[in-house]
Structure formats: structure tokens, C-alpha cells
Amino acid sequence: MNIKLSTPPGAVRPAGREWLESWDPENPDTWDHHLAWRTLWISTFTLTLCFASWFLASAIAPKLTNLGFDLTTGQLYWLTAMPGVAGGLMRLVWMVLPPMMGTRKMVALTTVLLLIPVVGWGVQVQDPTTPFWMLLSLSFLSGIGGGAFSGFMPSTSYFFPRRKQGTALGLQAGIGNFGVSLVQLATPWIIGFSMIGFLGGSQPMAGAPGKPAQEVWYQNAAYIYVPFIVVGAVLAWTMLRSVPITANIRQQFDIFRNPDTWWMTLLYVMTFGTFAGLSGQFGLLMKNLYGAGNPDIVQGAGAAAKLLIAGYSIPDPVTFVFLGPLVGAAARVLFSPLTDRFGGARWTLVSGIGIIASIGYTLTALQPDTSSAEALDAGFYRFLWGMLAIFLFSGIGNASTFKQMPMIFERRQAGGVIGWTAAIAAFGPFFFGFGLTIMSPTVFYLIGLAFAVLCVGVTWTRYARPGAPKPS
Template sequence: MTQTTTPAAAPAPPVAPAPDAAAAAAGLTVRRGRWIDGWDPEDAQQWRTVGRAVARRNLGLSVFAEFLGFAVWALWSIVVPRLPDAGFVLTVDQMFWLIAVPSLVGATLRIPYTFAVPVFGGRNWTVVSALLLLLPTGALVWAVQNPQLPFGALLAVAALAGVGGGNFASSMANISFFYPEREKGKALGLNAAGGNIGTAAVQLAVPLVVVAGAGLSLERAGLMFLPLAVLAAVLAWRFMDNLSNAKADPRAYGAAARATHTWIISFVYIGTFGSFIGFSGAFPTLLDAQFPEVTLTIAFLGALVGSVARPAGGALADRFGGARVTVVAFGVMALGTVGAILALRAQSFGLFFGSFLLLFLATGAGNGSVYRMIPAVFRFGASDDADRGRRAKAAAGCIGIAGAVGAVGGFLIPRGFAVSTSLTGSIQAALWVIVGLYAVMALTTWAVYQRRGSAFGAATI
């Protein structure tokens, strides 16, 4: 008698827990509206099981939204040189006003945008801030098709682009809540660099888009961003999260505002980040005015170099100290500016362009090194854990204040060029003033944070 046996069924593969189940196992509760309760990136198990994936997803979408914000913020920098071709009759002073005002508005909006994240939720505010980009881009589409528009109205439309500058502050504040302290610097560096690249991208894309086909269609500079802003809002709504424990502490800003170092660092940051924004905005117009035979498409390289150099500056600061890297950055910035002056005298495009690329490289590295200095300055001399906690909050407030003050440089540099051109017929006088300011800022950084006899002694700041 033959006996047959039925093979045993293969064991079923383990079923991966549903996202909500995995979150619950990690101590998280996901509520309606993608609100997450119990978020603690310092909890090693939570971070390893679900936290890192959630943080990375939010970071990626935040970078995209911030990228668009920076692009819209810088939009007028590449539109202004083409306005005369579209029928607008503008003086040099008026053109520099159109470049400068978005930077001033963006700088002003940075503080309220920082507080918007804890009030509305990071995901919710990303949706709102992305949709707000429809306002400046839509207004630009209308304005550039009306050459008879009064200058005041044109200036008001340009000012609307400042909402894109506010996106940086809210994006950085939001991402800071998602990451543990040991990984926060890298995450914020990637977030900042991704946003800064938006400046380069718009200066590369717009000159190509507006001349595609027959004639000049300057309205396309705004039209190209309308679907992208909607896409950013939809992606944020669908895939980003709100953290219920992301709370703003107005006292941190109060403590930072009372600290002398906040204002010293803010002054220094005008020289690094303010130079990046200011020169990025003015560079296409400078190229068009000084070397009209050169295509404007290459102007994007300046902002690109500055953006890529920012994480590198932070890494160098981790190794050698933020103050030391910042002082060197100012030296290189001064060298690049002097090179630009000599290039203007010799009417050498190669020297002018190379000098500005060197200048942009140093501004990007300086941005990263100054951000590295802030926590080091505020934690120096902490006496106990409670004191360290207070100092960390003050450092966070300093980052917000310095970011807003530093962005004012984006207004000062174009206006300085306008005044210099009006009084002397050239931007060279303004460039010499900038060289002098770099020397003062480098000396200030060295004297306060690096000099052996300073309050910080031999500490690496």
C-alpha cells in the first residue's frame, strides 16, 4: 500500500505592519490632518523604526517648496534686464529698485514665517506658503504685458515676490523639529542649499523660456511657476506632516534680542548671506549693463556656486572653527570684489566673471560657517544642563533674527549700486565701500571670536 503525503505549506511571509501600527509601536499617534503626537527624534528606537523615514520625507518635500520660494524671490533679478526689450522705459535707479525691494520684503517676512509653523503646523503652512507664490507670479504675468504701467505699480508687483523669501525661515524652522540634534546640522544644511539653488535655477531657466519660439514672451517667467506652486502645495498636503509638539518660544527671541552676540552675528551675516542675495539679484543686470554682448544665461553660475559652497563652508567650520572660516571667507570676498573693480577698469569679461564666481564661492562658504558659529557662541560658558537649555533656545532665536537681518543685504547692495551709478557713473565706488565693509566684518569676527585675548580665549568658535 502506497502512502502519499501532502507537502507542508510554505510558511507565509511576515506581514509588514501598517504605517499607523508601526507609528503606534514607536509611541506615535497619527491624527486626522496628518498631525503626529508623541514625536521625539532623540528617542533612538522611534527614530530607527519610523522617525528617520518620516523626517526624510518631510525634508525632501520641504526642499522642493523652499526651492520654489527662492526661485520666485529671485525672479525679478532675471526679469528686470529684459524689461526694456518688452517696452518698459526705466532708469538705472528704477531697475535697481525693482531688484532690491523683493529682498527687503523677504527679510521682513522671515520672523512671522518662523512663528507660522508652530501656529498652523509645518505641513499646513507649507501648503499655504506654496499657494501664496501664485500671487507674485500671477501679478508678474499681468504686469510685464503692460509697458504703460506706472513705476509705482510695477514696484508693488515686484515687492510681492518677497513672500518667496519668507519660505526659507518657515522651512528651516519646520525641519529643525523633525531631526535629532546630532543630525540637525546636516539636514538644515541640505534644506538651505536646496533652497538657495532655486536662485540659480530661475536665472538659468527664465532666459531660455521667455525667448522660446518667436519673439519675447516675458509673461512666461511667471506662468512657468504657477503649476509648480500648485504641485508643491498638493504634495505637501498629501505627504507632509504636522508635529503637535512643535512649539514656538517667543522668549527665545526675547533672550536672543537681548544678547549682544545676536547683533554682532547679524552684522557679520549681512556680509555673507546679504552678499549672496544682493549679488545674486544684481549680477544679471550688471552683466547686461557692463558686457551686453554676453548671454544672460550664464548669470546662474554665480548663485549656483554660492549655493553649493554653503554645505562645504559648514563642513570646514566643523573642522577648523566657524570664526576662522568666516574670516578667511571675508578675505576671499574682498579679493573677488577687488578683482571685479580691476576687470571693470580693463573691460575684461573673463576677469569680471571669474572674480564674481570667486566672490560667490566665498559668500556660500561664509553662510555655512556663520551658521556653525551661532550654537558654539551661545553654548560657550554654560554652567549646567538648565543653563545649556536656555542658551540653546537663545541660539535658535539668534538664527531667526540673524537670518532676517542678513537678508537686508539683498536690498542694500542693489541700492548701493544705484547710488554709485547716479553719483559717479559707475559701480566701482560701491564695490570699494563693500571691500571696506568686508575688512570691518572680518576684523570684528576675529577680534570677538578668534583673538586669544577675547572672552572666548582659546575656544574654537
């Protein structure tokens, strides 16, 4: 996108005003790195809250039936899939906002909007009679947090020179992705005491078969983020500035005439689409394969349930589910500087090959062997390690693809391509949730394996091989 330079490079308006008079991050003599890094850290803090809000349903849904909600397995999958639909649709809106609204207004107002789904979940989880359509609406509104990514990332890219964009965008996206682990790790802990109990009373939550119910304050899972959201919005409004970009909506959409837009969309679906999809479905998938959702393992219902496999300890998904997003987010942060040093395409190739191998390994554990407790335990840990490997390689690919895009596209287009690819990949939770409701996990993973093979072929042919048309 064209950057205005109407005054000498580096000159800015007084600190109290929003818009920079001019901005040229490629000029090291005038680039204000303090402003750039301040923008990165504040928008990354708020983006982390966006991801926590976006995946709140994935942390809450697996335990709703334990709280007395009358929901089917299919309805639970839809609750965790709907934020993906909404996030993808909203990213198509947020991707065009940075040039129109500027960084300051966009980040501050988006952060305020997070209060709608977060407070809504806090209120409704206290009432087991809440109708399914209301819960589904809250899942849709959680997509606001997902939509933010396609605005925040292009906006941040305006502040950094190309040589640093791999690191900057990797840090922002990677740390932001930690919001997924944050919400899944914090939920089982924060609901256990009445730290903010004045906002609602406790509820009995049924435990694993044979274990007593426990008193929980499930509303805490949502309310805990409210003060941080308020702080983030205030910081964004008071400390951020905006880069003047000249690009209307029609100009931004000329990216669709570039074939690399479509190739990079495929690659980002393989990487972030996998990360987001598995993050949303990991807990339910574990519960239905190796937990209390598998009728071959558990017989009966509630406290009267009896284990068919004597000696098998049914895993609680909340104990493990945060690990996947944590591994993926950490990989994105740690590998981002490496993509700046060695280039993105070769790491995308590593990512794709690793995803193929990890899916192949996980496929061996998608049909639990219920012949003995030992066989079940072995299968569970194969499933767990296979899933963590998929998260690892998808995280590497998340970093490398975001290094590739600023190198492949001119600056005017790079922000739009980042927003577009992020929008499509955000449908990951929906694709995974919908797919797992209409087909077996084995068939779904085989389709994913074939897609990853296709993406590796695209990466090698277009970007990574010697003499590639677009080395990046």
C-alpha cells in the same frame, strides 16, 4: 525652544494627524529619521520655488526695456532691489510662525501664496504700458518667497539632532538657493517658444545692437512655476507633520539680549547678504559696466547703435548671470558636511578672508578700459571671475554660519536666531540695489571690503581663535 515630551519619546499620533505627540531628535533610539528627511526634502523642494519666485524680478527686469517698457536705469534697479526689502520685512514675520502654525500649515500655505506674484508677473510682462508702480508692487510681493526662509529653516531644525544640523540646514538652504540660478537660467530658454502660449501671445524683444528682434513668450518666465507650486503645496499639506514647540512671541524675542545674536547677524549679512545682493544685481551690473548699458561702449540706441570699440562683442547678461548663484548655492551644499566635521567658525573665517581677496580682485575691473577691444575683454573676464569668487566664498560662509548658530545657542533660541539673521541678511538685494543707485560700483565695493574686514575680526576674536569665548 522647549520641546514637549508628554508621552514616551518617539511616540507620535496616527499618521493622519498633524501634530507629533512628542519629539526628541537627540535620542538616537527613538528619532524618526524617515520623517525628518521627508520633511527636509519636501520643504526644500518648496523652498527652491520660494527662491525662484523671490528672484523672478532679477531675471525679468534686465529685458523689460527690450520689450518696450519705458523704464529708467534707476527704476530697473529698484525693481530688483524691492524683493530684498520685502523679503527682509516678511522674514521678521515668518521667523515667529513655526511654533505658532507648525511645519505643515506654514509650508503649505506659504507655497500657495507664491501664486500671487508669479501669476501677477506672468500677466503684466505682456503689457508694456503697465505702470511702474504695478511692477514695483509685484516686486514687493515677490518678497513672500524670501520671507519663507526664516520660517522653513528653523522649522526644519526641530527635526534633526545637533550633530546633523549643519548638513541638514546646509542642504536645505543650499538646494533652495539653487532656485535663484534656476530662474535666471530658465528664463532666457523658456521664453523662446510657446510651450504654454495659450496663456498669452508672443512679443517682439529687441536684441543686442545690430541684431534683429526676436519673438518671445515672456510670460513663460513666470507661468512655468505654477504647476510645481501647486504640487509643492499638495505635498506639504498631505505629507508633513509638525513638532509641538512651546514658545510665544515674547519668549522668542529674548534672543536680542544675547550679544551673539548681533555678532552672528553681522556675519550672516557678510555671507548671505552678499549672496542675495549680488544675485539680484549681477545682471544689471554686468549690463551697465560691460554691456549695452554703458554709453562708453555703445553709442546711439536700438538697432542703429554703433560699437565704439571695434571688435568687442557685447556680453548678454542672461548668458552669465545664473553662474553666480549656482556657484554660491553649490558651495553651501558641498561645504555643509565639512562644517559638521570641522566646525563652522574656521570655515566662516575662510569665507571672510576669501570675500576680502575676491572683492579686491573685482575692484580692478569696475572701471572698464575702453581703449581697445582686448582691454575690454580682459576687464570683463576679471569682473566675471572676481564675482564668481565672491559667490563661492559667500556660499561657504552661508553653510558655516548655519552650523555655528545651533552650536552657540540653546535649542529654544537657535531657531529664532536663524530666522532673525536670515531676515536681516535678506535685505541684501535692497542694500546692493540702493547702494548702486547712489554711488559708483567702486565706492560701493570698497565699503563692502571694509565690512568684510570687520567681520573677519569678529569671527577670529569671538569664535575661531584658540580660547575663543564661543568656539563653534
